Amino acid sequence: MAAGAASLNGAHNRLNAFASLREYAYPDAAGKRFAATVSEALHPVVADDVGRAFDAILELGTAQDYTKVTDAVIDLLGLLKDTFSDKTWREAVLPAARGHAVAGLVHECPFTRHSFTKPRGYPGDAGLLDFVYRHPAATAAREAATDAGRTVMTLTVDVTACEAVRARRSILAAKIDEAADRREAPSILAVASGHLREAELSMALRKGRVGRLLAIDQDPLSLATVDKYSTSISAAVETKQVNVRSILAGKTDLGRFDLVYAAGLYDYLEEKVAARLTRVLFDHLNEGGRLLIPNFLWGVREEAYMEVFMDWYLLYRTRQEVEDFARELVPAEVRKIAYTEDASGVIGYLEVERA
DSSP states (O other): OOHHHHHHHHHHHHHHHHHHHHTTEEEOTTSSSEEEOOOGGGHHHHHHHHHHHHHHHHTTOOSSOOHHHHHHHHHHHHHHHHHSOHHHIIIIIHHHHHTSHHHHHHTTSHHHHHHHHOTTSSTTOHHHHHHHTTOGGGHHHHHHSOHHHHHHHHHHTTSHHHHHHHHHHHHHHHHHHHHHHHSSSOEEEEETOTTOGGGGGOHHHHTTOOSEEEEEESOHHHHHHHHTHHHHTOTTEEEEEOOHHHHHTTOOOOOOEEEEEESSGGGGOOHHHHHHHHHHHHTTEEEEEEEEEEEEBSOOTTHHHHHHHSOOOOOOBOHHHHHGGGTTSOGGGEEEEEEEEOTTSSEEEEEEEEO
16 A cells, blocks of 8 residues: 555544544533543443554654654544543553554653653653753763654654743743842752753853852752752752652751742642642742742643653643642731743743742
Protein backbone atom coordinates (compact mmCIF):
# COMPACT_ATOMS: atom_id res chain seq x y z
CA MET A 1 0.00 0.00 0.00
CA ALA A 2 1.35 3.44 -0.87
CA ALA A 3 2.30 5.69 2.04
CA GLY A 4 -0.42 8.24 1.22
CA ALA A 5 -3.13 5.60 1.04
CA ALA A 6 -1.94 4.02 4.28
CA SER A 7 -2.06 7.33 6.10
CA LEU A 8 -5.54 8.06 4.75
CA ASN A 9 -6.77 4.62 5.75
CA GLY A 10 -5.17 5.05 9.16
CA ALA A 11 -6.90 8.37 9.65
CA HIS A 12 -10.26 6.79 8.81
CA ASN A 13 -9.64 3.96 11.26
CA ARG A 14 -8.66 6.46 13.92
CA LEU A 15 -11.90 8.41 13.46
CA ASN A 16 -13.90 5.19 13.65
CA ALA A 17 -12.11 4.29 16.87
CA PHE A 18 -12.91 7.71 18.34
CA ALA A 19 -16.57 7.25 17.44
CA SER A 20 -16.77 3.85 19.09
CA LEU A 21 -15.08 5.17 22.22
CA ARG A 22 -17.70 7.88 22.56
CA GLU A 23 -20.46 5.25 22.57
CA TYR A 24 -19.51 4.48 26.16
CA ALA A 25 -20.02 8.07 27.33
CA TYR A 26 -22.75 10.66 27.41
CA PRO A 27 -22.85 14.49 27.73
CA ASP A 28 -22.96 15.91 31.23
CA ALA A 29 -25.81 18.09 32.45
CA ALA A 30 -24.28 21.18 30.89
CA GLY A 31 -23.77 19.36 27.59
CA LYS A 32 -20.17 20.62 27.46
CA ARG A 33 -18.19 17.39 27.75
CA PHE A 34 -18.49 13.64 27.79
CA ALA A 35 -18.79 12.12 31.25
CA ALA A 36 -17.90 8.43 31.19
CA THR A 37 -20.12 5.81 32.79
CA VAL A 38 -18.17 2.75 31.73
CA SER A 39 -18.67 -0.41 33.77
CA GLU A 40 -15.63 -2.48 34.60
CA ALA A 41 -16.98 -5.22 32.32
CA LEU A 42 -16.45 -2.89 29.36
CA HIS A 43 -12.88 -1.95 30.27
CA PRO A 44 -11.40 -4.64 27.99
CA VAL A 45 -13.49 -3.29 25.12
CA VAL A 46 -12.28 0.24 25.81
CA ALA A 47 -8.69 -1.00 25.97
CA ASP A 48 -9.12 -2.77 22.64
CA ASP A 49 -10.45 0.39 20.99
CA VAL A 50 -7.58 2.41 22.46
CA GLY A 51 -5.18 -0.10 20.93
CA ARG A 52 -6.84 0.17 17.52
CA ALA A 53 -6.65 3.95 17.66
CA PHE A 54 -2.94 3.77 18.43
CA ASP A 55 -2.47 1.26 15.61
CA ALA A 56 -3.78 3.90 13.21
CA ILE A 57 -1.52 6.56 14.69
CA LEU A 58 1.56 4.40 14.10
CA GLU A 59 0.95 4.76 10.36
CA LEU A 60 1.71 8.48 10.65
CA GLY A 61 5.38 7.87 11.47
CA THR A 62 8.51 7.09 9.51
CA ALA A 63 11.70 5.37 10.60
CA GLN A 64 13.44 8.69 11.27
CA ASP A 65 10.55 10.95 12.25
CA TYR A 66 7.92 10.41 14.95
CA THR A 67 6.72 14.02 15.01
CA LYS A 68 3.25 13.33 13.60
CA VAL A 69 2.89 10.24 15.75
CA THR A 70 3.70 12.16 18.92
CA ASP A 71 1.41 15.06 18.09
CA ALA A 72 -1.46 12.66 17.38
CA VAL A 73 -0.74 10.72 20.57
CA ILE A 74 -0.94 13.90 22.65
CA ASP A 75 -4.28 14.80 21.04
CA LEU A 76 -5.74 11.31 21.41
CA LEU A 77 -4.72 10.94 25.05
CA GLY A 78 -6.19 14.34 25.84
CA LEU A 79 -9.48 13.28 24.27
CA LEU A 80 -9.52 10.01 26.19
CA LYS A 81 -8.76 11.64 29.53
CA ASP A 82 -11.61 14.12 28.95
CA THR A 83 -13.95 11.33 27.87
CA PHE A 84 -13.54 8.77 30.63
CA SER A 85 -13.75 8.74 34.41
CA ASP A 86 -10.58 8.62 36.47
CA LYS A 87 -11.20 4.94 37.21
CA THR A 88 -11.57 3.98 33.53
CA TRP A 89 -8.60 6.16 32.65
CA ARG A 90 -6.37 4.46 35.22
CA GLU A 91 -7.58 0.87 34.78
CA ALA A 92 -8.28 0.65 31.03
CA VAL A 93 -6.93 3.54 28.97
CA LEU A 94 -3.56 4.10 30.62
CA PRO A 95 -2.47 0.43 30.69
CA ALA A 96 -3.59 -0.04 27.08
CA ALA A 97 -1.55 2.97 25.96
CA ARG A 98 1.54 1.95 27.90
CA GLY A 99 1.31 -1.58 26.56
CA HIS A 100 1.10 -0.47 22.95
CA ALA A 101 4.06 -0.37 20.55
CA VAL A 102 3.77 3.43 20.40
CA ALA A 103 5.18 3.55 23.94
CA GLY A 104 8.48 2.19 22.68
CA LEU A 105 8.63 4.91 20.03
CA VAL A 106 8.02 7.86 22.32
CA HIS A 107 10.40 6.42 24.91
CA GLU A 108 13.20 6.80 22.38
CA CYS A 109 12.89 10.46 23.40
CA PRO A 110 15.41 10.96 26.25
CA PHE A 111 13.18 13.60 27.87
CA THR A 112 10.14 11.31 27.99
CA ARG A 113 12.18 8.28 29.03
CA HIS A 114 14.01 10.17 31.80
CA SER A 115 10.71 11.17 33.35
CA PHE A 116 9.23 7.67 33.10
CA THR A 117 12.26 5.88 34.57
CA LYS A 118 12.87 8.43 37.37
CA PRO A 119 16.64 7.95 37.71
CA ARG A 120 16.65 9.94 40.97
CA GLY A 121 13.65 8.11 42.35
CA TYR A 122 11.06 10.87 42.08
CA PRO A 123 9.18 12.71 39.29
CA GLY A 124 10.06 16.11 37.89
CA ASP A 125 13.70 16.02 39.00
CA ALA A 126 16.24 18.70 38.15
CA GLY A 127 17.74 16.59 35.37
CA LEU A 128 14.35 16.48 33.66
CA LEU A 129 14.03 20.25 33.81
CA ASP A 130 17.43 20.57 32.15
CA PHE A 131 15.84 18.97 29.09
CA VAL A 132 13.08 21.57 29.24
CA TYR A 133 15.61 24.39 29.53
CA ARG A 134 17.59 22.94 26.63
CA HIS A 135 20.52 23.23 29.02
CA PRO A 136 24.00 22.01 28.00
CA ALA A 137 23.82 19.47 30.84
CA ALA A 138 21.22 17.53 28.81
CA THR A 139 23.19 17.59 25.56
CA ALA A 140 24.89 14.21 25.99
CA ALA A 141 21.58 12.41 26.55
CA ARG A 142 20.06 14.14 23.55
CA GLU A 143 22.97 13.22 21.29
CA ALA A 144 22.85 9.58 22.46
CA ALA A 145 19.20 9.24 21.42
CA THR A 146 18.01 7.83 18.10
CA ASP A 147 17.29 10.25 15.28
CA ALA A 148 13.58 9.53 15.62
CA GLY A 149 13.76 9.92 19.39
CA ARG A 150 15.14 13.40 18.92
CA THR A 151 12.15 14.27 16.74
CA VAL A 152 9.90 13.35 19.65
CA MET A 153 11.97 15.48 22.00
CA THR A 154 11.96 18.43 19.62
CA LEU A 155 8.16 18.40 19.81
CA THR A 156 7.73 17.57 23.50
CA VAL A 157 10.11 20.22 24.86
CA ASP A 158 8.53 22.84 22.62
CA VAL A 159 4.95 22.46 23.88
CA THR A 160 3.23 25.29 25.74
CA ALA A 161 3.79 23.71 29.16
CA CYS A 162 7.56 23.55 28.63
CA GLU A 163 7.62 27.08 27.27
CA ALA A 164 5.91 28.16 30.49
CA VAL A 165 8.62 26.42 32.54
CA ARG A 166 11.32 28.25 30.58
CA ALA A 167 9.44 31.51 31.17
CA ARG A 168 9.26 30.64 34.88
CA ARG A 169 13.03 30.36 34.99
CA SER A 170 13.33 33.87 33.51
CA ILE A 171 10.71 35.23 35.90
CA LEU A 172 12.57 33.84 38.91
CA ALA A 173 15.84 35.36 37.71
CA ALA A 174 14.06 38.70 37.28
CA LYS A 175 12.71 38.44 40.84
CA ILE A 176 16.23 37.91 42.16
CA ASP A 177 17.38 41.02 40.30
CA GLU A 178 14.33 42.93 41.53
CA ALA A 179 15.14 42.00 45.13
CA ALA A 180 18.64 43.45 44.63
CA ASP A 181 17.07 46.65 43.29
CA ARG A 182 14.75 46.97 46.30
CA ARG A 183 17.31 46.18 48.98
CA GLU A 184 21.08 46.27 49.22
CA ALA A 185 22.65 42.80 49.33
CA PRO A 186 19.35 40.95 49.83
CA SER A 187 19.06 37.52 51.38
CA ILE A 188 17.19 35.03 49.17
CA LEU A 189 15.83 31.54 49.77
CA ALA A 190 15.14 29.11 46.92
CA VAL A 191 12.96 26.24 48.18
CA ALA A 192 13.22 22.89 46.35
CA SER A 193 15.85 24.61 44.23
CA GLY A 194 16.72 21.76 41.88
CA HIS A 195 19.73 22.85 39.84
CA LEU A 196 18.93 26.55 40.45
CA ARG A 197 19.28 27.27 36.73
CA GLU A 198 17.70 30.72 37.17
CA ALA A 199 20.98 31.73 38.82
CA GLU A 200 22.61 31.62 35.39
CA LEU A 201 20.21 34.33 34.17
CA SER A 202 20.50 36.70 37.13
CA MET A 203 22.62 39.78 36.52
CA ALA A 204 22.44 40.75 40.21
CA LEU A 205 24.12 37.50 41.20
CA ARG A 206 26.87 37.84 38.63
CA LYS A 207 27.54 41.44 39.64
CA GLY A 208 27.82 40.59 43.34
CA ARG A 209 24.68 42.46 44.36
CA VAL A 210 23.11 39.57 46.30
CA GLY A 211 24.20 39.07 49.88
CA ARG A 212 23.08 35.49 50.28
CA LEU A 213 21.21 32.97 48.16
CA LEU A 214 20.43 29.81 50.09
CA ALA A 215 19.29 26.91 47.90
CA ILE A 216 17.56 24.10 49.78
CA ASP A 217 16.51 20.76 48.32
CA GLN A 218 16.01 17.16 49.40
CA ASP A 219 18.25 15.87 46.60
CA PRO A 220 22.01 15.92 47.30
CA LEU A 221 22.77 15.47 43.59
CA SER A 222 20.91 18.68 42.79
CA LEU A 223 22.71 20.55 45.55
CA ALA A 224 26.08 19.28 44.30
CA THR A 225 25.33 20.99 40.99
CA VAL A 226 24.26 24.20 42.72
CA ASP A 227 27.44 24.22 44.82
CA LYS A 228 29.45 24.86 41.67
CA TYR A 229 27.71 28.21 41.21
CA SER A 230 29.46 29.56 44.31
CA THR A 231 32.64 29.77 42.22
CA SER A 232 31.29 30.19 38.69
CA ILE A 233 28.56 32.77 39.36
CA SER A 234 28.55 34.16 42.90
CA ALA A 235 30.05 33.44 46.30
CA ALA A 236 26.62 34.34 47.71
CA VAL A 237 25.26 30.94 46.66
CA GLU A 238 25.14 28.30 49.37
CA THR A 239 23.23 25.05 49.82
CA LYS A 240 21.54 23.02 52.51
CA GLN A 241 19.84 19.64 52.29
CA VAL A 242 16.32 20.14 53.62
CA ASN A 243 12.98 18.46 52.91
CA VAL A 244 9.49 19.91 53.16
CA ARG A 245 8.61 17.85 56.21
CA SER A 246 11.41 19.38 58.28
CA ILE A 247 10.43 22.88 57.15
CA LEU A 248 6.83 22.30 58.21
CA ALA A 249 8.00 20.90 61.54
CA GLY A 250 10.14 23.99 62.18
CA LYS A 251 13.27 21.85 62.51
CA THR A 252 15.42 23.91 60.17
CA ASP A 253 17.23 27.10 61.10
CA LEU A 254 17.08 28.89 57.77
CA GLY A 255 17.08 32.51 58.88
CA ARG A 256 15.11 35.41 57.39
CA PHE A 257 15.01 36.57 53.81
CA ASP A 258 14.03 39.41 51.53
CA LEU A 259 12.81 37.01 48.86
CA VAL A 260 11.58 33.44 49.20
CA TYR A 261 10.40 31.40 46.23
CA ALA A 262 9.54 27.78 45.44
CA ALA A 263 9.81 27.17 41.70
CA GLY A 264 7.90 23.93 41.08
CA LEU A 265 7.28 22.52 44.54
CA TYR A 266 3.63 23.47 44.95
CA ASP A 267 2.64 21.51 41.84
CA TYR A 268 3.04 18.40 44.01
CA LEU A 269 1.56 19.58 47.33
CA GLU A 270 -1.94 18.83 48.56
CA GLU A 271 -4.10 21.82 49.43
CA LYS A 272 -3.67 21.75 53.22
CA VAL A 273 0.09 21.17 53.05
CA ALA A 274 0.45 24.02 50.54
CA ALA A 275 -1.36 26.43 52.85
CA ARG A 276 0.71 25.38 55.88
CA LEU A 277 3.98 25.69 53.98
CA THR A 278 2.99 29.15 52.76
CA ARG A 279 2.46 30.24 56.36
CA VAL A 280 5.83 28.83 57.43
CA LEU A 281 7.75 30.36 54.51
CA PHE A 282 6.01 33.70 55.08
CA ASP A 283 7.34 33.66 58.64
CA HIS A 284 10.87 33.51 57.20
CA LEU A 285 10.46 36.89 55.48
CA ASN A 286 12.00 40.12 56.65
CA GLU A 287 9.79 43.20 56.80
CA GLY A 288 8.98 44.11 53.22
CA GLY A 289 10.15 40.68 52.05
CA ARG A 290 8.26 38.84 49.33
CA LEU A 291 7.17 35.24 48.86
CA LEU A 292 6.63 33.99 45.30
CA ILE A 293 4.73 30.77 44.58
CA PRO A 294 4.09 29.48 41.02
CA ASN A 295 1.65 26.65 40.21
CA PHE A 296 0.44 25.08 36.98
CA LEU A 297 -3.14 25.95 36.06
CA TRP A 298 -5.83 23.72 34.58
CA GLY A 299 -5.93 23.28 30.83
CA VAL A 300 -2.47 21.96 29.97
CA ARG A 301 -2.83 20.14 26.66
CA GLU A 302 -0.05 17.67 27.39
CA GLU A 303 -1.34 16.56 30.82
CA ALA A 304 -2.50 13.13 29.63
CA TYR A 305 0.74 12.42 27.72
CA MET A 306 2.71 13.37 30.84
CA GLU A 307 0.73 10.91 32.94
CA VAL A 308 0.83 7.99 30.50
CA PHE A 309 4.28 8.06 28.97
CA MET A 310 6.20 10.18 31.50
CA ASP A 311 4.50 8.96 34.68
CA TRP A 312 4.54 12.63 35.68
CA TYR A 313 1.58 13.89 37.68
CA LEU A 314 1.06 17.50 38.72
CA LEU A 315 -1.65 19.15 40.81
CA TYR A 316 -3.24 21.68 38.48
CA ARG A 317 -5.17 24.53 40.08
CA THR A 318 -7.50 27.42 39.42
CA ARG A 319 -6.67 31.02 40.22
CA GLN A 320 -8.78 30.78 43.37
CA GLU A 321 -6.94 27.68 44.50
CA VAL A 322 -3.58 29.38 44.00
CA GLU A 323 -4.76 32.43 45.93
CA ASP A 324 -5.95 30.10 48.70
CA PHE A 325 -2.33 29.23 49.46
CA ALA A 326 -2.34 32.42 51.56
CA ARG A 327 -5.47 31.61 53.55
CA GLU A 328 -3.60 30.86 56.80
CA LEU A 329 -1.70 34.15 56.83
CA VAL A 330 -2.60 36.83 59.37
CA PRO A 331 -4.04 39.75 57.35
CA ALA A 332 -2.39 42.36 59.57
CA GLU A 333 1.03 40.91 58.69
CA VAL A 334 0.44 41.12 54.94
CA ARG A 335 1.16 44.33 53.08
CA LYS A 336 0.15 43.13 49.63
CA ILE A 337 -1.03 40.05 47.76
CA ALA A 338 -0.84 39.88 43.98
CA TYR A 339 -1.80 37.18 41.50
CA THR A 340 -0.42 37.09 37.96
CA GLU A 341 -0.12 34.60 35.11
CA ASP A 342 2.49 34.03 32.47
CA ALA A 343 1.81 35.16 28.91
CA SER A 344 0.33 31.79 27.93
CA GLY A 345 -1.87 31.45 31.01
CA VAL A 346 -0.26 28.12 31.92
CA ILE A 347 1.32 29.01 35.28
CA GLY A 348 -0.21 31.23 37.93
CA TYR A 349 1.97 33.20 40.37
CA LEU A 350 1.04 34.25 43.89
CA GLU A 351 3.24 36.96 45.42
CA VAL A 352 2.82 37.99 49.03
CA GLU A 353 4.65 40.91 50.63
CA ARG A 354 5.19 41.04 54.39
CA ALA A 355 4.19 44.21 56.23
